[in-house]
Amino acid sequence: VTVGPTFVHRDAHDELRAVARRLIAQRCSLAATRDIAETPAGFAPDVWDAIAATGWIALEIPEIYGGSGAGFAACAVILEELGRLAVPLPYLSTAVLGVGALIHAGSPEQCRAYLPGIASGRIRATLVAGFDHTGVGLADSGLRYRRLPGGDLIVAGTARFVPDAHTAHILVAAAAGETGPCAVIVPAERSGIEIQLEPTVDRTRRLCSVRLSDVHVRADEQLAIGQAARELVSQLLDRAAVAVACDSVAGAEQVLAMTVSYAKTRRQFGRPIGTFQAIKHHCADMAVLVETAQVAASLGVKALDHASTGEGIPWPSAAKAYCTDAYAAAAGTAVQVHGGIGFTWEHDVHLYLKRAKLNQALFGSPRWHRTRVGQFAWSRAAPQSVLHVAEHS
Amino acid sequence: MSPAENLDAFREEYREWLSAHVPRDWGHLLYAGANEMIEFQRGWLRTLDAAGYAAIEWPAEYGGRGAGLAEQIVMYEENARSNAPALNIFSMSLIHAATTFLAHGTQAQKDWHLPRIRRGEEIWCQGFSEPEAGSDLASLRTRAVLHGDCYVLDGQKVWSSRANISNWCMVLARTNPMAPKHHGISFFVLDMRSPGIEVRPIRQLTGEQEFCEIFFDGVSVPVDNLVGQPDEGWRVAQTTLSAERGLAMVQYAHELRTQMEIFIGSLVDGSTEDSAIGDALLEGIGGYYSEIEILISLCESGLRQQADSDSVGRASSVVKLYYSELAQRFAEYTVAVAGLPAQLQQPVPNRLVRREGADWMLNYLRSWALTIAGGTNEIQRTMIGERMLGLPREPLPAGTP
Numbered sequence: 009v010t011v012g013p014t015f016v017h018r019d020a021h022d023e024l025r026a027v028a029r030r031l032i033a034q035r036c037s038l039a040a041t042r043d044i045a046e047t048p049a050g051f052a053p054d055v056w057d058a059i060a061a062t063g064w065i066a067l068e069i070p071e072i073y074g075g076s077g078a079g080f081a082a083c084a085v086i087l088e089e090l091g092r093l094a095v096p097l098p099y100l101s102t103a104v105l106g107v108g109a110l111i112h113a114g115s116p117e118q119c120r121a122y123l124p125g126i127a128s129g130r131i132r133a134t135l136v137a138g139f140d141h142t143g144v145g146l147a148d149s150g151l152r153y154r155r156l157p158g159g160d161l162i163v164a165g166t167a168r169f170v171p172d173a174h175t176a177h178i179l180v181a182a183a184a185g186e187t188g189p190c191a192v193i194v195p196a197e198r199s200g201i202e203i204q205l206e207p208t209v210d211r212t213r214r215l216c217s218v219r220l221s222d223v224h225v226r227a228d229e230q231l232a233i234g235q236a237a238r239e240l241v242s243q244l245l246d247r248a249a250v251a252v253a254c255d256s257v258a259g260a261e262q263v264l265a266m267t268v269s270y271a272k273t274r275r276q277f278g279r280p281i282g283t284f285q286a287i288k289h290h291c292a293d294m295a296v297l298v299e300t301a302q303v304a305a306s307l308g309v310k311a312l313d314h315a316s317t318g319e320g321i322p323w324p325s326a327a328k329a330y331c332t333d334a335y336a337a338a339a340g341t342a343v344q345v346h347g348g349i350g351f352t353w354e355h356d357v358h359l360y361l362k363r364a365k366l367n368q369a370l371f372g373s374p375r376w377h378r379t380r381v382g383q384f385a386w387s388r389a390a391p392q393s394v395l396h397v398a399e400h401s
Numbered sequence: 402m403s404p405a406e407n408l409d410a411f412r413e414e415y416r417e418w419l420s421a422h423v424p425r426d427w428g429h430l431l432y433a434g435a436n437e438m439i440e441f442q443r444g445w446l447r448t449l450d451a452a453g454y455a456a457i458e459w460p461a462e463y464g465g466r467g468a469g470l471a472e473q474i475v476m477y478e479e480n481a482r483s484n485a486p487a488l489n490i491f492s493m494s495l496i497h498a499a500t501t502f503l504a505h506g507t508q509a510q511k512d513w514h515l516p517r518i519r520r521g522e523e524i525w526c527q528g529f530s531e532p533e534a535g536s537d538l539a540s541l542r543t544r545a546v547l548h549g550d551c552y553v554l555d556g557q558k559v560w561s562s563r564a565n566i567s568n569w570c571m572v573l574a575r576t577n578p579m580a581p582k583h584h585g586i587s588f589f590v591l592d593m594r595s596p597g598i599e600v601r602p603i604r605q606l607t608g609e610q611e612f613c614e615i616f617f618d619g620v621s622v623p624v625d626n627l628v629g630q631p632d633e634g635w636r637v638a639q640t641t642l643s644a645e646r647g648l649a650m651v652q653y654a655h656e657l658r659t660q661m662e663i664f665i666g667s668l669v670d671g672s673t674e675d676s677a678i679g680d681a682l683l684e685g686i687g688g689y690y691s692e693i694e695i696l697i698s699l700c701e702s703g704l705r706q707q708a709d710s711d712s713v714g715r716a717s718s719v720v721k722l723y724y725s726e727l728a729q730r731f732a733e734y735t736v737a738v739a740g741l742p743a744q745l746q747q748p749v750p751n752r753l754v755r756r757e758g759a760d761w762m763l764n765y766l767r768s769w770a771l772t773i774a775g776g777t778n779e780i781q782r783t784m785i786g787e788r789m790l791g792l793p794r795e796p797l798p799a800g801t802p
Contacts, residue, residue, distance in 0.1 A: 268790045283793045285779075288786030292722070295785050299719045303699045304691070326691035379680050382687030386678060389662065390669040 021085045028089040031062065036095040038356045044096050045211035049175055051096045059086075060129025065103045068111060073123035079313040080247070084254045084305075091255030092262050094359050096212040098132050098172035104251045105171075105244055106133025109180040109193065113231045113240045118193060122178060135244055136167045136181040136218050151183035151220060153190050159227035161185075161192065166219045171370070173203045173216035180231065181220070182241045188234040191241060192225045200224070210362040248371040249328035250308040256335035256367050257298070257305040263335075263342040263360050264294045270346055281345075290345050294338045301334040322384055325377035333374050335364040404471075412475045415454065419483040422448055427486060432748055435566060438490065443521035445486045455519045456495055458648075459503065463515040473648065474701060477655040487656075490563065492649065494518045494525040498571060498590075500644035505629045505637045510590070514569075526567035528558035528591070528615055529638065536780045538573075539582045539635065543617060545574035545589065547624070552576070552589065554597075554620040560774065564600045564613035568593050571641060572622075577632045588634030590626045597621070607766045645775055646717035647703075650724060654697045657728055661686075661693055663759050664735050682738065689731045696720075696727055718781040718789070725771035725778060732765035 035055050044052050059065060067082040069075025076082075083103060090099055106126060110119050125131035138149040151165035163183050173179065176196050183190050196203065200223040206215045232240045268291055271282030281287045308327030311320070339361040343350040350357045368374055430441055449455045450464070458473055459465025466472075480487075488495065499518055502511050517523045534541040543556025554574055564570065570591045577585035593600075597620040602610035629637040665686060668678065703716050736743050743761045772778045786792040 264790075268792065271792060279796065280793050282786070283795050285783060285795065288792050288795075289779070289782040291790055291792060292782035292785035295790060296719050296723050299716075300692075300695055300699060300723055303702065304695050307695070307698060321690070321694055326687075326694065329688065330691055330695060375684050378687035378691065379684040380687065381691050382683030382685070385661075385665055385686050385690045386669075386683060389665040 021082055024082060025085050025089065027062075028064070028086055029092070031058070032089050032093055032095060036090075036093050036097075038093060038359065041094060041096055041212060041359065048205070050211070050214040051098060051175070055095075056097060056132075057129055059097065059099070060127075063127075065099070065107075065129060066127035067103070068107050069123050069127050070111065070119075073119055074127035075123070080250070081309050081313055084250070084309045087251050087254040088258035091258040091363075094212045094259065094262075094363050096214075098134070098175055098214075100248065100251045100255070101134035101172040101176065102126060102132045104247050105135040106131075106176075106178065106180060108244050108247045109133075109135065109191070109231060109240065112243055113191065113236065114193070115228075117228065118231070122193070125177075131177045132172070132175055133178045133180060134170060134172050134176040135248075136170050136173065136179050137241055137244070138167065138182075149182045149184065151181055153183040153185040153192075153225070155185070155187065161190065161225040161227070161230065163192065163220050163223045163225055166217060168215075168217045169206065169370075170216045170218045172214055173218050174205050174214060179218070180244075181218075182237065189237040189241070190233050191231040191237045192229050193231050194223065194225055194229050198223055198225075208366060210366040212359060212363055213366060245371060246322075246324035247312060249324040249377065250305070250312055252367050252370055253301075253305045253308050253324075253327040253331035256331040256364065257301045259360050259363060259367075260294070260298050260301055260331075260335045260338040263339050263357065264291070264298050266357065267291060267294065267342045267345045287345055290341050294341050297334040297338050301331045304330040304334075322380055325372075325380045328372065329374035329377040329381070332364070332368040336361075336368050339364040408471055408475060411472055412479065415476060415479050416483070418452060418454070419479055419485055422452070423483050423485045439524070439566060442486060442488055442490050446488055446491055446519075446521040450519050450521075456499065459499065459515065459519075463503075463511065464519050470651075470701065474651065474655075477652055481655055481659045490524060490566070491518075491521060492652070493527060493562065493567075494523050494569075496649050496652075497527065497641050497644045498523075498525040498569070500648070501571065501588075501628060501637060501641045504640045505588075507625070507628075509625065510628065514590075523569050524563065524567045525569045525571065526561045526564040526593075526613075526615075527641070528561050528564070528570045528572040530560045531557060532559055536777055538776075539586065541573055541575060541586065543572070543574045544578070545576050545587060545622065547576070550624050552587075552622045552624065552627075554589070554591070554617040554622055556617050558615040558617075559603075559612075561613045561615050562611050564593070564615050565602050565610070570615070571628075572617075573634055573638055576634075580632060583635045585632055586634045586638075587631050588628045588637035589622050590628060591620070591622055592626075595620050595622070606769070607763060642775070643717060646721055650717075650720055651697070651700045653724060653728075654693070654700045657693050657724075657731070658697065660731070660735075660764070661690055664738075664761075667759055668738075685734055685738070689727075689734060692727050693731070696724055699723065716789075718776075718784045721775060722778055722781045722785070725768070728771050729765075729768040732761065732768040735761040736765045 035058055040052070044050065063076055064086045066075035067078045067086070068080065069077070071077045086099065086103070090097060107123070110123055122131055122133070126133060136149065136151065150167045151163055153161045153163045155161055163181060165183070173196065178193055179196050179201070180191060180193050183192070200221045202219040202221070204217045206217055208215050231237070268282070271287050271291060272280055274281050282291070304327045307323045311323035339357065342357050343361055346355065346357055349355050424445065427441070430438060433441070446455055453466065454476070456464065457466045457468035457476065460467050495518060499515060502514055514523060529538060531541050531543060543554065543558065545552040545554050554572070556574065558572070561570070570593055572589045572591045573586050574589060575585050576587040579585065597618045599616040599618070601614045603612045603614060604610055605612060628634070668682070700720055703720055739761045747760050747763070787794055
């Protein structure tokens with residue numbers, strides 16, 4: 009059963025979507041995901057290579073560095089199709105965060121050094137910043153730097169909940185320091201970097217704790233400093249927020265399809281349970297969540313590709329909060345409608361429920377993102393008033 | 402000019418026109434009597450009409466501009482921005498009746514009614530629901546029997562908004578009791594000044610009297626007042642209802658945005674100098690703010706596809722469900738934030754007044770009409786389940802037609 013979007017036209021990338029859906033269905037079945045999820049790495053390198061060979065990691069990478077120079081909307085298609093089957097791959101960390109850092113702030117030398125390798129699938133990347141539920145971004149990254157004479161940096165501290173650091177070749181790290189925030193890009197194998205897996209309930213993703221013990225960073229490994237670093241991290245978090253929204257929308261579509269299909273075939277009292285209003289209305293509620301989340305996610309994607317000058321509603325935050333909540337609610341209802349079978353390890357619905365719950369918590373909680381939208385709404389109505397809220401940059 | 406530039410030019414033009422024409426200081430009309438309010442709104446509609454803004458989406462031959470959805474949305478936005486008077490008394494005429502005529506009306510019906518609607522000479526109501534035909538609308542019992550060149554109407558309607566001030570009514574009546582229930586119904590337009598009509602306003606739980614009962618006792622309706630084919634009125638009514646869930650819904654969504662602005666404004670005004678607004682309040686505002694913007698986009702994208710899709714019926718249930726429950730949740734939220742002051746009785750204002758008289762409790766009480774009217778939300782959920790998701794229908798009890 010496929011429940012297509014009723015309100016959102018996705019024609020711009022129909023072909024890419026069709027190819028992606030087919031290839032991902034072939035290579036990334038939920039049965040395969042269950043096996044991969046129990047390995048330490050948590051993803052299948054051959055699938056990663058296959059994805060790289062199609063050019064999907066390089067969608068946003070400029071052509072001169074081996075990519076196709078497309079907008080985020082193309083990337084969003086892949087994120088959705090991966091989310092639809094809860095695929096375990098470090099795609100978001102590399103294609104959204106790593107690529108994003110380089111195309112937004114990388115010097116030509118840095119881009120030359122890393123982007124062709126990322127495009128070919130040889131180099132994976134991630135962002136080391138603060139991802140606690142209490143706050144996201146630079147202020148909370150847990151890393152601090154000090155500058156040596158000559159311009160090199162020493163970075164130290166521990167950042168938790170870093171996605172896919174265990175398999176990344178390069179780290180984009182955000183650190184605070186006396187001369188303002190700073191973003192750097194360093195090889196993960198640099199001496200003094202220690203990476204440990206954090207055991208997540210959602211086995212389709214991997215989070216790590218990253219400890220830097222006086223790591224030496226060369227001056228030419230600096231990506232951005234001061235206001236530019238602040239803007240870079242905020243841009244990357246917006247990208248991460250929309251990416252998770254996309255994953256969530258497709259996941260919600262999938263749990264709806266699974267649930268509708270089950271309600272049509274499972275019989276009790278001599279008829280399909282889908283004939284009962286109680287079940288039908290649960291499904292209708294899920295459909296409303298899906299349709300509205302599709303709208304929210306598409307507005308998030310649009311906001312990234314047509315970045316306005318900060319005047320409009322912060323759609324990445326609105327989309328992140330709404331879509332991840334919608335996904336979690338839909339997945340919960342899916343478990344309920346499936347009844348006893350939905351509570352078993354054998355049934356796939358729990359893979360989605362756990363992914364949905366991690367999506368809510370990842371890259372800033374729905375509460376944090378809603379508060380950010382609220383700040384925007386408030387400052388629009390009362391530009392002079394001072395807000396006594398935490399600094400989020 | 403590109404379409405976007407055209408739209409910007411239209412916005413510029415309309416904004417300028419509004420700044421010169423929106424009546425100043427009409428807040429005193431907040432508690433005006435019905436007649437004063439009708440005259441005020443009629444005056445505003447005529448001002449709009451004189452400048453060609455009364456019904457821009459109609460074809461040019463009827464005084465419109467053949468404008469698209471984008472222009473209409475621009476108008477809603479600019480109306481809200483400039484605090485222009487709403488035309489709620491005339492919205493059933495301008496949107497529901499007009500949409501129905503344009504889709505199914507005879508040439509004579511269009512020529513007669515559309516100019517009068519545009520000039521505010523006709524106020525329309527809708528006679529669909531009956532005491533025994535609410536959610537199960539197609540089981541309606543009001544009968545129309547053909548005698549010569551007139552139908553004779555007998556029966557009773559209920560929940561007809563503003564029937565007490567309307568001079569025209571869209572009526573569904575059974576013309577063929579032998580046909581399956583959806584196929585024996587005809588759609589009439591009825592002059593409310595005809596003999597044999599009695600209208601009784603119903604006092605609602607808010608204290609207002611907007612809904613009415615209508616009684617028909619041998620009312621004569623000329624055959625020319627039939628819209629569409631005899632016995633095929635159900636199809637015509639779907640057009641009327643789609644107007645309710647289409648264009649009107651875009652307008653409701655924009656009104657919700659205005660309510661949000663008023664709500665934030667009331668907090669800004671009420672806050673102390675150092676503005677001790679907490680994160681919890683910002684979170685609540687941010688959540689509803691996001692959802693209202695999602696709703697607006699949902700309505701607009703749904704309408705955009707209306708032209709080339711037969712999925713309007715199923716998609717409109719999603720919009721209706723989401724809109725009404727969001728409006729209700731937001732109303733609950735504002736009441737909770739406003740605290741005891743919101744529990745004090747206030748004079749009931751005319752609902753068209755937009756910036757003045759924020760009465761969150763009244764708003765909350767009114768929200769229960771949204772989740773019930775236009776097909777209860779339970780009916781909408783069943784429609785989504787069966788028509789959109791393809792779930793099997795509930796078996797009907799034996800003997801149900």
